[in-house]
Every structure is written in structure tokens, then in C-alpha cells.
Amino acid sequence: MKVVVIGAGASGLSAAIILKRRGIDVTLIEKNKQVGKKILVTGAGKCNYFNEDFRSCYFTSSDKMRLENIITKEHVEATKDFLRSIGIVPKIKNGYYYPSSLKAISIQNSLMTEVKNLQIPILYDTTVKRITKDKHFSIYTNQEVIEAEVVVVATGSRAYYDTEEPSMILKSLEDLGHTVMPIYPGLVQLEAKGDYFKEWAGIRLDARLSFYSKDIQKEVVGELQLTDYGISGICTLILSNTLVPLLKEKNEKITINFLDPLHIYSVEEAREYLVQRNKDLPNRSLDELLDTILDYKLTNLLLKLAKIPLHTKMTMIEKEKLDVFLKNLVSFPLTITGFKSYKNAQICLGGIAIKEINTNTMESKMVENLYIVGEALDVSGECGGYNLGFAWLSGLIAGRGVFLD
Numbered sequence: 001m002k003v004v005v006i007g008a009g010a011s012g013l014s015a016a017i018i019l020k021r022r023g024i025d026v027t028l029i030e031k032n033k034q035v036g037k038k039i040l041v042t043g044a045g046k047c048n049y050f051n052e053d054f055r056s057c058y059f060t061s062s063d064k065m066r067l068e069n070i071i072t073k074e075h076v077e078a079t080k081d082f083l084r085s086i087g088i089v090p091k092i093k094n095g096y097y098y099p100s101s102l103k104a105i106s107i108q109n110s111l112m113t114e115v116k117n118l119q120i121p122i123l124y125d126t127t128v129k130r131i132t133k134d135k136h137f138s139i140y141t142n143q144e145v146i147e148a149e150v151v152v153v154a155t156g157s158r159a160y161y162d163t164e165e166p167s168m169i170l171k172s173l174e175d176l177g178h179t180v181m182p183i184y185p186g187l188v189q190l191e192a193k194g195d196y197f198k199e200w201a202g203i204r205l206d207a208r209l210s211f212y213s214k215d216i217q218k219e220v221v222g223e224l225q226l227t228d229y230g231i232s233g234i235c236t237l238i239l240s241n242t243l244v245p246l247l248k249e250k251n252e253k254i255t256i257n258f259l260d261p262l263h264i265y266s267v268e269e270a271r272e273y274l275v276q277r278n279k280d281l282p283n284r285s286l287d288e289l290l291d292t293i294l295d296y297k298l299t300n301l302l303l304k305l306a307k308i309p310l311h312t313k314m315t316m317i318e319k320e321k322l323d324v325f326l327k328n329l330v331s332f333p334l335t336i337t338g339f340k341s342y343k344n345a346q347i348c349l350g351g352i353a354i355k356e357i358n359t360n361t362m363e364s365k366m367v368e369n370l371y372i373v374g375e376a377l378d379v380s381g382e383c384g385g386y387n388l389g390f391a392w393l394s395g396l397i398a399g400r401g402v403f404l405d
């Protein structure tokens, strides 16, 4: 065969469609019975497939400089054009792109319709176990050995379905001379140390998470879920991309600002705010002053941790105890000890090092005519359509890059 794309997910489909539109014979190999299975679970079934503000600062990778050469303005615009060209009408909410139908299946359908119209053959139920290269590539599958002139690897990661097939491909790429940057679950819930989690489990709120180390400073603002093992929610998932690789070495400390939605960032600002509120609403206890600001379960827990009895008036609270309470409101300390499994993760961190990829074409610098795209690479996006966005974008570059000269 001329060109084989391994993996019919977001990146593989975009590569194959662009290749076929260029008149190049291409075949897709897919281990499942359908294309784009993972697309169906994205964005809670609505598929947040791109973001208006698509820049490399929303990604982690061991080589951010090179990533900037992949995520260029031209590539971003070309990706938007491509998505329009397969018929996707966007609904854009705060910069997040969804299909207007708000149904992930309609993205899968649009891709499949284009694949059918272009008559791109797909080998379903075909798992690639190994790739070798002599003059041409030999692709060892559970069905047969397929020879190909050009291979595009678009096999994604083991996140969510936690099957071994994407890892088998990474091993093969390693055997072909590539470096695999360490793989961890990404966009994943974080486990923490504490004996009070039963009391805050189930609370959802907006907050700011902050992590400061010698080399890294990361702050994330948004939806947070307090759970019986620690924290979840979009804020947590985004922070996990920074924290998870560090947790291999040791626990890490973060802080939570529960008053961030009120633009209160310090103990003094919190004190001033509550003193004023106490004046505006006399005859209320501290917990009553926090009504409609915090979930009462969280207020009760913060009072308990500061050893302040429920229903105490602010003026009656000892300064030290009030200070502890105010500090916990704006800078609640949390020791992160671990993270949930691949099954809970939306993506995998790590993958093929992008220093080994030609950023103009996505061709491997180690193996001629081998292209690598999507999540198989060491490129991990935040929540907000960045991971699917990178899959389409890198697939598009490879689709344009094959047989360029």
C-alpha cells in the first residue's frame, strides 16, 4: 500500500482526509469496529473540539519551543478551515468550540461521511502489534502483515479505555529509534492527605488553585469539586498536567482560594470584606455572614478546622482563631499525594519526543516516511478543546506533509 494511517481517531481521520483530498491513496487501520470512538465521550458527550484561543501556552511538553513551530497561526486557521470543510457548524461558548447540535456523535458522523465520500478504505478490527522498516514498512497486525511506503502513526494514548494497543505502538517506535517521554495519566483527579474529606465531599464551587515550587508557578481558576479522596473538577484536571509527573518524587503542596470569585486574594482583603459585611448585616454570626457565598458544609468545616464554634459572632472570636479561618478561606493548604488511574484520565502526558519530529511535516527525523501525530506525541493540552484541537492540527500537517517534495 502507498500510505497507511494507523488509528482512525481525530488525528488519523484528519490526516487521511487531507491525504485523499490531495489525491494520495491512503488506507486507515483501526482496532475498533468504528472510527472516532473516543470522540463520543469528549466534552461530556458534547465534544469540545477546538478553542478560539489556540496557543502553545495551553499545552505541556518537554519541548515548548518546538511546539510553537507546530501550533502556528497558519496551522490554527487551516485547522478551522478543515473542520468547516467537513461540515461542522460550531457553537462557540466563551471561546470553546462545540458542534451546533451539542452532540459528539454529529462530529463522528461528519468525519465518517467525508471518509465515505472520499472512498478511503478502512480496515476495522485490525490491531497493529508491531511496525518494522526495511526498504518499506511492515505493519504486523492481528490479521496479516501489511507493506506500506509511508506510515502515519495516530494511535492516541491509553487514557480512559486503558487498553494496551497504543503502548504497543510506542514500544515499536522506541525500537525504531524514538524516545518515549514518560507516560502518566493527564487531566485527572488528584488525591490528597486529610481526615475531613467526608465533610466536604460533593461540594462544587468556583475557586483558584495555586502551586508554587522553585521552578514552576501555576494558578488555575475555575470549577472545583471537593471529593472524598481530594479534588476534582476542571481546575484540578488542568493542574494535574503540571503536578502528576512531580508526584512520582514526593507529595506536593497546593492552596485553594475559596473567595476568588469575589476577587479577594489575601487575608487582609478577606478580613475587610467580612468586617464590612458584619456592619451591613448586624446581628449575624460568622457562618451566617458566609451564607450565599460558600456552601454551608464548607463553612462549617472551615469553622471546625479553626476551632471556632458554630453560630459565633465575628467580634467574639479570638484573633488567632479568626486568622486561621481567614487564611483557610483564601489560601487553604492541601497536600497532594497522588492521582487517579488511566481509566479516570482524559489524556496521557508524555509520548514521542517532539524534538525527533519535523515540525513542518510531522515526519520523524529518525525514520524516513514515518509520521507521528496526535496524543501519541509528547504534547498535552489543558481542558477546553486543546487535545482534540492538537489532534486535528497535527493530523492536518502530516496530511499536507506526506510526499511534499
Ligand SMILES: Cc1cc2nc3c(=O)[nH]c(=O)nc-3n(C[C@H](O)[C@H](O)[C@H](O)COP(=O)(O)OP(=O)(O)OC[C@H]3O[C@@H](n4cnc5c(N)ncnc54)[C@H](O)[C@@H]3O)c2cc1C
Binding pocket: 006, 007, 008, 009, 010, 011, 012, 029, 030, 031, 032, 035, 036, 037, 038, 039, 041, 042, 043, 044, 047, 048, 049, 050, 126, 127, 128, 129, 154, 155, 156, 157, 159, 160, 165, 166, 168, 169, 345, 346, 347, 373, 374, 375, 376, 384, 385, 386, 387, 388, 389, 391
Ligand atoms: C472522557 C474524555 C473526555 C475528553 N474530552 C475532551 C474534550 O472535550 N476536548 C478535547 O479537546 N479533548 C478531550 N479529550 C481528549 C481527546 O479525546 C483526545 O486527546 C483525542 O481523541 C486524541 O486524538 P488522537 O487521534 O491522538 O487519539 P484517539 O482519538 O484516541 O484515536 C486513536 C485511534 O487509534 C486506535 N488505535 C490505537 N492503537 C491501535 C493499534 N495498535 N492498532 C490499531 N488501532 C489502534 C484507537 O482505537 C483509536 O481509534 C477527552 C478524552 C476523554 C477520555
